[in-house]
Amino acid sequence: MPDGFRYQGGELCAEGVRLAAVAADVGTPFYIYSAATIAARYRRFAAAFAPASPLICFAVKANSNLAVLRLLARLGAGADVVSEGELRRALAAGMPPERIVFSGVGKTRAELDAALAAGIRQINVESIPELRALAAAAEAIGRAAPVALRVNPDVDALTHVKIATGKRENKFGIDLDDAADAYRLAADLPGIAPVGLAVHIGSQLVDLAPFRRAFGRVAELILELRAGGLAVERLDIGGGLGIRYHAETPPAPEAYAALVRETFGALGLELACEPGRVLCGPAGLLVARVLYVKEGAGRRFVILDAAMNDLLRPALYDAWHDIVPVRLPAAGAVLSPADVVGPVCETGDTFAVARDLPPLAAEDLVALTNAGAYGAVMSSTYNSRLLVPEVLAAGDRFAVVRPRPSFEDLLKMDAVPEWIDDAVPLPRSARGTA
Numbered sequence: 001m002p003d004g005f006r007y008q009g010g011e012l013c014a015e016g017v018r019l020a021a022v023a024a025d026v027g028t029p030f031y032i033y034s035a036a037t038i039a040a041r042y043r044r045f046a047a048a049f050a051p052a053s054p055l056i057c058f059a060v061k062a063n064s065n066l067a068v069l070r071l072l073a074r075l076g077a078g079a080d081v082v083s084e085g086e087l088r089r090a091l092a093a094g095m096p097p098e099r100i101v102f103s104g105v106g107k108t109r110a111e112l113d114a115a116l117a118a119g120i121r122q123i124n125v126e127s128i129p130e131l132r133a134l135a136a137a138a139e140a141i142g143r144a145a146p147v148a149l150r151v152n153p154d155v156d157a158l159t160h161v162k163i164a165t166g167k168r169e170n171k172f173g174i175d176l177d178d179a180a181d182a183y184r185l186a187a188d189l190p191g192i193a194p195v196g197l198a199v200h201i202g203s204q205l206v207d208l209a210p211f212r213r214a215f216g217r218v219a220e221l222i223l224e225l226r227a228g229g230l231a232v233e234r235l236d237i238g239g240g241l242g243i244r245y246h247a248e249t250p251p252a253p254e255a256y257a258a259l260v261r262e263t264f265g266a267l268g269l270e271l272a273c274e275p276g277r278v279l280c281g282p283a284g285l286l287v288a289r290v291l292y293v294k295e296g297a298g299r300r301f302v303i304l305d306a307a308m309n310d311l312l313r314p315a316l317y318d319a320w321h322d323i324v325p326v327r328l329p330a331a332g333a334v335l336s337p338a339d340v341v342g343p344v345c346e347t348g349d350t351f352a353v354a355r356d357l358p359p360l361a362a363e364d365l366v367a368l369t370n371a372g373a374y375g376a377v378m379s380s381t382y383n384s385r386l387l388v389p390e391v392l393a394a395g396d397r398f399a400v401v402r403p404r405p406s407f408e409d410l411l412k413m414d415a416v417p418e419w420i421d422d423a424v425p426l427p428r429s430a431r432g433t434a
């Protein structure tokens, strides 16, 4: 069980808060985060890099709840944002613009304008066309945009194919072979002030070797650029450090930081990094209630009230999340395999297959662990299910930090034009009856 969550008196708690009490108050399913766990993980990550003290820009896409961002802002974190919505969240949470970087392969003109207007630290540019669009946007307001060029080091991150971003065939970054020309262009373009480079090769990396390969190539490029008379002051090393969902043994932050120090320590760079998952993944649970236990043909199905729309990772990435009972089973309880599924009408709505679980019955609560990153942020209303609420626990207090909407809220999102009844003639049989 990740830190911050433990059984007290036979009941699973988030810090000092009983999950059963939250379930009674908020209903299920819900996410719950441990504030102390986020803080402890942030502090350990930051300490690992000391004394280099890089700017830690939390990857907002991992968990964009304003309360979580506020907590991280208080700890000293900045933000890595990938949309105007995330930029607005980071600013609203009190993150200073000078600690915000903007990443992403497809920023719109409106997003570039918003980033310039906010005066953020830097925009990580991923292509020549984007560089030109940004130059135009910056010139229009008489500014020079601080730019880091994101390079694609053509390294296999050895992670799930859908979250590997550092191979040449991925859409991200500027090819290493073209990076020097692009950097020179950036230096020549009015409206652009190149400040350095950025790299991010993927997420949930559980081995240092891909980082080592990528960082080595970036270090070479920095030397090449400098030899050509170009200033490279900053380096943004991205995020991607993995966590233990099941049997993985991800590198410790200290080992990762040591590698960064070895590779870049002598280059006199201002460093930034963009961790997401490693800071908040283990700090969250998804709590659900068992609706039914169905004995199938040689299979036991545990049907939860949470579904793939609430936690997409198993359906999208075949991801593993531990599933634990909220009430500790009786001593000597026998584990037996079960498929744990949600109510959504897709076979992909499956959280676990043949998972060894203690006896479970309708009304029992279970928790899916390591759900603090890429959980609530990926939730949807698919099947017209209500967006899953989020709760933050700190000590013996908890607060709903995103309430469950009502069905009225859900229906209000659509609009039916007044002419709809004229658009399709009624069938003959129904005419004259109204």
Ligand SMILES: *Cc1c(COP(=O)(O)O)cnc(C)c1O
Pocket: 059, 061, 062, 080, 103, 104, 200, 202, 203, 204, 238, 239, 240, 241, 274, 275, 276, 277, 278, 373
């Ligand atoms: C997703 C992403 C991150 C964060 O990745 P984690 O695996 O959550 O650390 C950082 N930087 C960029 C550019 C990203 O796209």
